[in-house]
Amino acid sequence: MTEQSKKNESNPAGEGFMPGLAIDAVIFGFHDHQLKVLLMEYKRSKIFALPGGFIRKEEDLNSAAYRVVSERTGLQNIYLEQFYVFGDYARFDPSPMKTIMQANEFAHDDDHWLLQRFISVGYYALVDFTKVTPLPDKIFDGCNWYPLSDVPNLMQDHNQIIKKALESLQSDLDRKLVAFNLMPGEFTMNELQGLYETILGAKFLRSAFQRKMLSLGILERIAKRMSGGAHKAPYLYKFRS
Amino acid sequence: MTEQSKKNESNPAGEGFMPGLAIDAVIFGFHDHQLKVLLMEYKRSKIFALPGGFIRKEEDLNSAAYRVVSERTGLQNIYLEQFYVFGDYARFDPSPMKTIMQANEFAHDDDHWLLQRFISVGYYALVDFTKVTPLPDKIFDGCNWYPLSDVPNLMQDHNQIIKKALESLQSDLDRKLVAFNLMPGEFTMNELQGLYETILGAKFLRSAFQRKMLSLGILERIAKRMSGGAHKAPYLYKFRS
Numbered sequence: 097m098t099e100q101s102k103k104n105e106s107n108p109a110g111e112g113f114m115p116g117l118a119i120d121a122v123i124f125g126f127h128d129h130q131l132k133v134l135l136m137e138y139k140r141s142k143i144f145a146l147p148g149g150f151i152r153k154e155e156d157l158n159s160a161a162y163r164v165v166s167e168r169t170g171l172q173n174i175y176l177e178q179f180y181v182f183g184d185y186a187r188f189d190p191s192p193m194k195t196i197m198q199a200n201e202f203a204h205d206d207d208h209w210l211l212q213r214f215i216s217v218g219y220y221a222l223v224d225f226t227k228v229t230p231l232p233d234k235i236f237d238g239c240n241w242y243p244l245s246d247v248p249n250l251m252q253d254h255n256q257i258i259k260k261a262l263e264s265l266q267s268d269l270d271r272k273l274v275a276f277n278l279m280p281g282e283f284t285m286n287e288l289q290g291l292y293e294t295i296l297g298a299k300f301l302r303s304a305f306q307r308k309m310l311s312l313g314i315l316e317r318i319a320k321r322m323s324g325g326a327h328k329a330p331y332l333y334k335f336r337s
Numbered sequence: 338m339t340e341q342s343k344k345n346e347s348n349p350a351g352e353g354f355m356p357g358l359a360i361d362a363v364i365f366g367f368h369d370h371q372l373k374v375l376l377m378e379y380k381r382s383k384i385f386a387l388p389g390g391f392i393r394k395e396e397d398l399n400s401a402a403y404r405v406v407s408e409r410t411g412l413q414n415i416y417l418e419q420f421y422v423f424g425d426y427a428r429f430d431p432s433p434m435k436t437i438m439q440a441n442e443f444a445h446d447d448d449h450w451l452l453q454r455f456i457s458v459g460y461y462a463l464v465d466f467t468k469v470t471p472l473p474d475k476i477f478d479g480c481n482w483y484p485l486s487d488v489p490n491l492m493q494d495h496n497q498i499i500k501k502a503l504e505s506l507q508s509d510l511d512r513k514l515v516a517f518n519l520m521p522g523e524f525t526m527n528e529l530q531g532l533y534e535t536i537l538g539a540k541f542l543r544s545a546f547q548r549k550m551l552s553l554g555i556l557e558r559i560a561k562r563m564s565g566g567a568h569k570a571p572y573l574y575k576f577r578s
Contacts, residue, residue: 114357114454114456115356115357116355116357116358117357117358117456151424151456154426156425156426156427157422157423157456178421178422181398181419181422181458182398183392183397183398183399183458184399213355213394215355215392215398217422267512
């Protein structure tokens with residue numbers, strides 16, 4: 097649920113959207129040696145949730161996911177990956193949404209479309225933390241980064257969705273070389289190693305990590321970072337596009 | 338669309354099913370040194386399609402996929418993997434379904450639920466070819482294996498779905514060690530190598546393949562296959578459970 101909140105209130109049948117299908121987005125950023133996710137907080141009800149949304153009747157599913165992440169981050173260029181569809185019947189629990197609607201004085205009957213069962217397509221996004229401006233919409237009063245190690249209780253199965261997204265990211269890391277989407281344009285080998293270690297929850301030998309990364313042929317060495325003594329300044333790298 | 342065909346005819350609103358969401362199943366079998374897929378042929382219209390189905394209102398998505406594959410193969414124990422959601426608006430083309438309905442004298446208006454837009458969750462299944470009894474339902478007159486190299490033109494984007502399923506299987510092969518689901522209970526190293534080579538479209542050195550497989554610790558050597566001269570009989574293996 098995003099910008100359509102106002103519209104949803106006067107749209108009890110979900111006019112204009114594909115019924116029964118939602119998108120939940122796990123937006124990963126890397127900052128301060130931590131992997132972080134962007135979370136929403138519903139006004140008044142103190143309920144936390146993943147950014148999400150619905151698919152318009154004539155919209156591509158992937159475009160809808162792109163729109164959702166773009167609206168929350170302000171970014172136009174986003175690495176996005178479908179990772180799983182959450183479709184257990186046990187997910188269906190209208191009570192948190194009822195609480196939210198009541199707290200915000202949304203008019204609603206029990207057959208309001210937002211109170212029906214949804215199957216949700218999970219996407220993860222990898223973004224450059226430094227470029228994001230988190231943007232809540234009208235029914236959220238919070239849109240903020242949380243370290244993965246300190247995620248609050250989220251509505252429905254959203255904590256499980258984050259767990260599964262992290263597993264997918266870990267599994268995709270080597271195969272698809274996706275990590276560079278989490279880095280700023282230029283970085284040191286040390287910073288890249290920190291990212292891999294954080295995602296995989298493991299420590300690597302500096303020399304082995306550097307050898308492996310360079311052997312992939314995806315890094316370009318550009319210059320030394322100028323700070324302090326030049327002989328100690330590390331090289332900067334960027335990813336070849 | 339599967340066993341519900343009869344019901345669908347008198348169920349123009351899709352009562353009892355999640356609206357707008359379908360399942361398409363790419364069922365892989367390995368036989369005669371070839372990777373094969375199970376395809377359906379609609380009665381009278383000569384339209385070919387992947388096995389598929391819908392999700393009941395109170396059914397888990399994964400259970401629905403399991404049911405679909407079980408109905409078509411007669412199997413109870415199925416390795417099933419979600420691999421992608423096909424959600425482009427351009428998929429939406431009611432004309433093949435209209436042709437099928439007309440050919441089978443299904444009563445239908447243009448707002449029949451089967452003529453609306455569907456987003457489809459793609460699953461691939463890996464089955465032991467020797468254990469499958471392909472089963473058509475009432476609106477299909479064919480349910481047969483086709484070699485991947487000889488798949489006919491399928492309805493909608495089903496050829497694309499098979500392509501994407503194969504890419505996913507290739508990518509999952511090492512990571513998840515899924516290949517054994519395509520093998521009978523016992524097999525020679527040579528047969529296993531044939532399977533890997535077929536899926537990946539590559540040739541391996543016999544000694545290197547054997548070394549790699551044994552190093553994974555997932556194979557158990559059980560006995561020699563008794564046929565011809567005992568000194569030439571290859572060892573049989575099975576996967577450790």
